[in-house]
Amino acid sequence: AQTVTQSQPEMSVQEAETVTLSCTYDTSESDYYLFWYKQPPSRQMILVIRQEAYKQQNATENRFSVNFQKAAKSFSLKISDSQLGDAAMYFCAYRGVIYNQGGKLIFGQGTELSVKP
Amino acid sequence: DADVTQTPRNRITKTGKRIMLECSQTKGHDRMYWYRQDPGLGLRLIYYSFDVKDINKGEISDGYSVSRQAQAKFSLSLESAIPNQTALYFCATSDFKEEKGKAFFGQGTRLTVV
Numbered sequence: 575a576q577t578v579t580q581s582q583p584e585m586s587v588q589e590a591e592t593v594t595l596s597c598t599y600d601t602s603e604s605d606y607y608l609f610w611y612k613q614p615p616s617r618q619m620i621l622v623i624r625q626e627a628y629k630q631q632n633a634t635e636n637r638f639s640v641n642f643q644k645a646a647k648s649f650s651l652k653i654s655d656s657q658l659g660d661a662a663m664y665f666c667a668y669r670g671v672i673y674n675q676g677g678k679l680i681f682g683q684g685t686e687l688s689v690k691p
Numbered sequence: 692d693a694d695v696t697q698t699p700r701n702r703i704t705k706t707g708k709r710i711m712l713e714c715s716q717t718k719g720h721d722r723m724y725w726y727r728q729d730p731g732l733g734l735r736l737i738y739y740s741f742d743v744k745d746i747n748k749g750e751i752s753d754g755y756s757v758s759r760q761a762q763a764k765f766s767l768s769l770e771s772a773i774p775n776q777t778a779l780y781f782c783a784t785s786d787f788k789e790e791k792g793k794a795f796f797g798q799g800t801r802l803t804v805v
Contacts (some may be wrong), residue, residue: 583731607792617779619796626792665733669792676747677722677785679794681733 576601578668580682587656588690594641595651595685597666604628605671608642609679610651613663622664625649653687661689694718697782697797704772704804712767712800714782721786723765724794725749725757728779737780740765772804 578599587593599608610622625633625642632640637657641650653660666682695716704710714723721742726734736749738757746757754776756768769776782797 578733580733609792617799617801619781619783619799621793624793667734669794671792673787676739676741677787677792677794678724678736678739678749679726679734679783681726681735683731683733 576603576606576668576670576680578666578680578682580666580685582685583683584686584688586688586690587653587660589656589658591656592652592654593656593687595653595664595666595687597649597651597682599647599649599666599668599680601647601668601670603670603672607669607671608640608649609667609669610638610640610649611665611667611681612660613665613684614659614661619665623651656689658689658691661687663687695782695784695795695797697780697800699800700798701801702803704802706773706804708772710769710772710802712780712782712802714765714767714797716763716765716782716784716795718784718786718795719762720784720795721762722784723759724783724785725755725765725767726781726783727751728781728799734781737767769802769804772802774804776802777804778802 608625612620668680724739725737780800783794785794
């Protein structure tokens with residue numbers, strides 16, 4: 575079975591600085607998706623960034639980028655120029671591509687990010 | 692209007708009561724999911740549905756049941772609520788072929804069992 579682990583329950587960053595959130599996963603599959611979701615106090619689940627495992631190039635969305643290391647099964651999120659609005663809970667998630675798996679997401683435990691002004 | 696709508700947003704109920712959480716979607720997606728979020732545990736899958744006739748248990752289905760009344764509606768029931776079912780519950784949808792694996796989440800239901 576696939577697992578996702580986030581070993582940093584809490585992280586803190588100074589406004590305008592850069593922070594990296596860690597995520598490792600375990601799977602025997604060769605193709606899959608990886609995601610980072612942001613959950614602000616509003617409880618909404620917001621997709622931050624998505625990586626397709628067959629793509630070697632790391633995904634980037636504005637100030638958010640990932641370091642995808644497929645062999646090491648590592649998927650870290652880098653937030654550059656941190657803003658107060660980045661403060662939230664961040665979840666790493668895995669999704670297989672096999673039809674019968676149902677498209678279900680497997681989540682890590684979450685990392686609570688605080689941003690200091 | 693939201694693509695995925697959950698009702699209620701917040702609910703306090705007593706131990707032993709039956710409660711239903713409802714979810715409806717306008718995305719037209721075939722797949723729907725119920726997840727439970729607990730501090731330090733992330734989100735865990737309770738049930739998921741491929742379509743109206745295909746419902747599957749997830750990681751933590753004990754104590755829960757679901758009903759897929761239509762493609763757009765997927766409800767979660769707690770037949771006899773207990774305090775350790777106090778959690779944040781999310782409904783989500785996805786389409787296997789489209790959106791490259793992206794799931795769409797409702798706003799969540801905060802359930803407290805006293």
